[in-house]
Amino acid sequence: MSSFSSCAHALASCFGKVGPALISVGTLVLAWELYARFSGISPTTLPAPSRVLAQAMQHRQALFDNTLPTIRATLFGFACSLVAAFVFSVLIDFFRPLRRALFPVFIISQTLPLIAIAPLVVLWFGFGLAPKIMLVALVTFFPMLVALAQGYEATDADIQSLLASMGASRLKIFRLARLPSALPYFFAGLRISITYAVVGAIFAEYAGAAKGLGIYILNAKNNFRPDLVLAAVLVSASLTLVLFGLTLLVQRLVMPWDRLGERRRP
Amino acid sequence: MRLELRQLAKRFDGLDVLADISLHVDAGEFVSILGPSGAGKSTIFKLLTGGLDADSGEILLNGAPPAGGKKPFAFMPQHDALMPWRRIIDNATLGLEVQGFSRRAARECVAPLFAEFGLDGFERHYPAQLSGGMRQRAALLRTVVQQRDMLLLDEPFGALDALTRAAMQRWLMKMWQRHRWTALLVTHDVREAVFLSDRIYVLSARPARVVSEITVTLPRPRLGLTSPEASAIESRLLQILLTPQSC
Numbered sequence: 089m090s091s092f093s094s095c096a097h098a099l100a101s102c103f104g105k106v107g108p109a110l111i112s113v114g115t116l117v118l119a120w121e122l123y124a125r126f127s128g129i130s131p132t133t134l135p136a137p138s139r140v141l142a143q144a145m146q147h148r149q150a151l152f153d154n155t156l157p158t159i160r161a162t163l164f165g166f167a168c169s170l171v172a173a174f175v176f177s178v179l180i181d182f183f184r185p186l187r188r189a190l191f192p193v194f195i196i197s198q199t200l201p202l203i204a205i206a207p208l209v210v211l212w213f214g215f216g217l218a219p220k221i222m223l224v225a226l227v228t229f230f231p232m233l234v235a236l237a238q239g240y241e242a243t244d245a246d247i248q249s250l251l252a253s254m255g256a257s258r259l260k261i262f263r264l265a266r267l268p269s270a271l272p273y274f275f276a277g278l279r280i281s282i283t284y285a286v287v288g289a290i291f292a293e294y295a296g297a298a299k300g301l302g303i304y305i306l307n308a309k310n311n312f313r314p315d316l317v318l319a320a321v322l323v324s325a326s327l328t329l330v331l332f333g334l335t336l337l338v339q340r341l342v343m344p345w346d347r348l349g350e351r352r353r354p
Numbered sequence: 355m356r357l358e359l360r361q362l363a364k365r366f367d368g369l370d371v372l373a374d375i376s377l378h379v380d381a382g383e384f385v386s387i388l389g390p391s392g393a394g395k396s397t398i399f400k401l402l403t404g405g406l407d408a409d410s411g412e413i414l415l416n417g418a419p420p421a422g423g424k425k426p427f428a429f430m431p432q433h434d435a436l437m438p439w440r441r442i443i444d445n446a447t448l449g450l451e452v453q454g455f456s457r458r459a460a461r462e463c464v465a466p467l468f469a470e471f472g473l474d475g476f477e478r479h480y481p482a483q484l485s486g487g488m489r490q491r492a493a494l495l496r497t498v499v500q501q502r503d504m505l506l507l508d509e510p511f512g513a514l515d516a517l518t519r520a521a522m523q524r525w526l527m528k529m530w531q532r533h534r535w536t537a538l539l540v541t542h543d544v545r546e547a548v549f550l551s552d553r554i555y556v557l558s559a560r561p562a563r564v565v566s567e568i569t570v571t572l573p574r575p576r577l578g579l580t581s582p583e584a585s586a587i588e589s590r591l592l593q594i595l596l597t598p599q600s601c
Contacts, residue, residue, distance in 0.1 A: 246435040253403035253429035254452040254500065264448070268439045345439050348482035 165224025235277025239270025389557030
């Protein structure tokens, strides 16, 4: 009996957290469904959510085949971007003049409109994985670099001078204090960048690819199938949400101390 | 180890912070530096731990200028400076790890001391799970396990509430009676200085100079804080601190 009530209690508290989100999303979808059904609008202009879902189920094999390359481009591109951002953040942290030399270049890289750059990168590097990786890295590198650099700077000055008083070298201070201090910033950057990464990969495919959600969307649009466009959008949104959730999970595993402060607050 | 400072002076951007600091600490002695806020008390510690260099004056260890190599001081900052991402035991071993101990060897060194520091059973906790007093004890544990010749305590209880502070002062006195560390304490708390010290140096407001040196001969443990002798020393110190100096 008590296990049942505690289970019910857990369910209730779980619903308390996700309930409001479910209600707001549900209301939006319902409004869309009603409008699409009763306004007399053509399904080739605005398909109802139920139709999008039905078409997604019907074309699930094609959607699946086109999602895999997108996942691959996202993850490879993001991994490259993370490695590069980490290496440059460390270099910049240890050699200050490098920061002044490199930051303008990175900022300029962020001003390039993706819509102009993507076709060029595809033109230069072909329809394979390479241009996708480059474009994903291009949109995610700078946010990650800034997050890391800011994280190092956020290190508690008392901890650093304590380590210095213990005779720690600069490298040791970095490893023992600056690097762990940057973790919350790193994960904040990760959550933002992972959403950019999916969008970047789809855009790269849109500009030219053999397979992928981006090219799937382009083809569906050209065939006047907005239902399939939206089905692909649904898949990419789900993919982004899953990746976002994964970053939260990893953060919990890597930073178990992070939630302790929260629990003490009323 | 005997520490002696001779006429230390330090300026920052044309601002005189330390004008003339001369003092000494003998082996096994508990000495306090008492001064108003902003008098440059912490600057003295920065000169000792190597964070800063003095403009003039000398620092002598056993009569000789400090040699390179192993540092003779273990420093305890005002805010505990515990690393939130390390468990208490790994915070306590920090100094040993910096010295090159493996994490395992360092843990073995530190673990037996947890009971004495009132931290038994909290080895695997994170700092956020501990009270202010416990965190401060963990910080002191991290300081003493470094096995340096001298402890530098920078207002170690300044961030605690009054009741916890009083309890921690009593606890520290007991610990000191048992271990007889050579210790230099910086504080602006007159009662704390009288309660803990063998000798007290009183600093003037900035630019800081030593204006008075007072030996406290009260027997330990000094639990009767209201004894007339203690009160007499306290009021004398307050008088020195509150009298404006023209220099």
